[in-house]
Amino acid sequence: MLTCKDASRLISERQERPLGIGELWALRLHLWLCVSCRRFARQLGLLRRVLRTLLRRMETDVDGPELAPEARERIRKVLAERNAGTF
């Protein structure tokens, strides 16, 4: 019988690798019996789904965080120097 500690580890690892058939059944049984681990599993799933929207957000979100003006200026300078001739 799995402990919650073992189960939580498997719940995290199944996001990384396919579980073996034994692990899968042991986890399924444990989840059936344990409210906290069911919540843990849902929370990890949620976290993954939400985080994976972040890149998409960066790609479309024009109001995202911006560079400080000084940083902009520094970068502009470096780009001009290192690209002299191509600009």
Added chain:
Amino acid sequence: MRDPHKAEEAVQETLLAALQARERFAGQASTRTWLIGILKHKVMDQFRREAREAPLDDPDALADDDIDTHACFAEDGHWHERLSDWGNPEKTLQTNQFWAVLQRCLDFLPARLARLFVLREVMEEETETICQELSITPTNLWTMLYRARMGLRQCLERSWVA
């Protein structure tokens, strides 16, 4: 990336690489998507450099980094506290307030764990790529991701759900 100087450098290197490669950009993706692709590589470069200085597999470093996952469990292996029900907050999870809390919680994680976690979950880098590039074993990567998730989950439950 926590250090603003390194972040600035990564942006700079990205723009530089983009300028040098602009002929190759055939407009197949949006400019942003293209730039973010380059940025991902630059961030990976940065992580690789840092991993060389302080190898991720160093057992001492691993111990240092330990989010105390044991503390979450009683001796019999059960959760110390019953986990809260987060409900189904997909919508609130997209708000700026949530992203702010998430950022704070990531900052609480040991830097190495946070880096690996972001590489895997935000940048969606494959396990094999991460292991190869940073020369760590998959088992080690899984352990570190587990710790990161445990730490993050706990922090989110405390500072956002509650």
